[in-house]
Amino acid sequence: MGFFDKILKGLKKTRDAIAGVFAGRRVDDATLDELEEALILADLGVGLTGEVMDELRAKLRAERIEDGDAALEALKGILREKLADSGKPLELNTSPSVILVIGVNGVGKTTTIGKLAGHYVAQGKRVLLAAADTFRAAAADQLEIWAGRAGAQIVRQSEGADPAAVVYDALHAGVSRGADVILVDTAGRLHNKSNLMNELAKIDRVISRELPDADREVLLVIDATTGQNALIQAQEFRKTANVTGVVLTKLDGTAKGGIVIALARGCGIPVRFVGVGEKMDDLLPFDADSFVDALFDRKGSEEEA
Numbered sequence: 001m002g003f004f005d006k007i008l009k010g011l012k013k014t015r016d017a018i019a020g021v022f023a024g025r026r027v028d029d030a031t032l033d034e035l036e037e038a039l040i041l042a043d044l045g046v047g048l049t050g051e052v053m054d055e056l057r058a059k060l061r062a063e064r065i066e067d068g069d070a071a072l073e074a075l076k077g078i079l080r081e082k083l084a085d086s087g088k089p090l091e092l093n094t095s096p097s098v099i100l101v102i103g104v105n106g107v108g109k110t111t112t113i114g115k116l117a118g119h120y121v122a123q124g125k126r127v128l129l130a131a132a133d134t135f136r137a138a139a140a141d142q143l144e145i146w147a148g149r150a151g152a153q154i155v156r157q158s159e160g161a162d163p164a165a166v167v168y169d170a171l172h173a174g175v176s177r178g179a180d181v182i183l184v185d186t187a188g189r190l191h192n193k194s195n196l197m198n199e200l201a202k203i204d205r206v207i208s209r210e211l212p213d214a215d216r217e218v219l220l221v222i223d224a225t226t227g228q229n230a231l232i233q234a235q236e237f238r239k240t241a242n243v244t245g246v247v248l249t250k251l252d253g254t255a256k257g258g259i260v261i262a263l264a265r266g267c268g269i270p271v272r273f274v275g276v277g278e279k280m281d282d283l284l285p286f287d288a289d290s291f292v293d294a295l296f297d298r299k300g301s302e303e304e305a
């Protein structure tokens with residue numbers, strides 16, 4: 001099953017709402033007002049919706065578009081442009097390379113690391129996981145289960161250990177064992193927020209100091225069903241870490257989808273992968289064109305219904 005099919009079901013509501021505005025109608029002020037409302041409800045956010053509507057109105061006027069289907073195509077084009085930077089692959093050209101995975105509690109960091117480990121092992125890479133969420137013992141246990149499934153190695157210490165020390169160990173183990181990719185799992189919750197951010201900054205410094213020449217990606221994991229709050233999370237984490245990409249999880253659930261565009265455009269952080277379930281192969285490289293199709297394609301929606 002491809003990207004399009006996997007996300008098609010989850011985005012049904014949004015698709016019906018947006019495509020329904022234009023279906024079989026001529027474009028006028030009333031349809032455009034309805035569209036504006038549908039985009040806001042789809043989690044695109046007020047600011048970005050305004051921007052999209054302005055561009056769409058200009059395009060409709062310039063190209064004298066009055067037909068609903070043609071207007072929908074114009075809208076798709078505008079949204080595709082906003083996602084232009086997303087979907088590019090991670091840069092992992094050094095061995096080892098490091099992927100630091102951050103995000104608030106429960107968004108799917110550990111699960112995503114497990115899936116990513118499987119993804120890279122399948123490419124013939126040697127993968128090592130660093131259990132730097134030492135806040136609960138269960139976190140390292142959960143990561144260890146994923147390491148087993150994926151065929152990756154793991155470096156862990158006891159509960160309450162210094163996360164930066166775990167990372168230090170993992171980096172050195174990765175070098176001596178010839179790892180290609182080191183994936184670092186982190187806690188999403190500590191005793192308070194500044195604690196968490198300080199810890200992440202410390203981990204970041206350890207990586208810079210120990211492996212200054214390694215390619216590094218910092219993936220922020222966001223639960224797509226959180227809606228506009230995702231933008232606030234992104235702003236917070238960016239104060240501490242140089243976030244290079246977003247993984248949007250739970251797109252198989254009740255997510256409305258627009259948050260993908262809001263994050264990519266509003267925050268300028270490319271979406272790299274999306275999570276569409278709890279199993280190993282439920283992680284897909286983001287594909288902007290297919291995403292926009294799944295968000296709007298009414299044909300897909302009708303076939304499924």
Ligand SMILES: Nc1nc2c(ncn2[C@@H]2O[C@H](COP(=O)(O)OP(=O)(O)O)[C@@H](O)[C@H]2O)c(=O)[nH]1
Binds near residue numbers: 106112249274
């Ligand atoms: N439906 C669905 N559930 C997910 C997805 N990713 C993670 N989960 C579930 O979300 C819950 C929290 O995941 P976990 O990886 O422990 O989050 P963490 O606290 O950020 O490490 C678990 O029950 C996962 O199985 C996804 O893409 N889709």
Ligand SMILES: [Mg+2]
Binds near residue numbers: 109110111133186
């Ligand atoms: Mg976790």
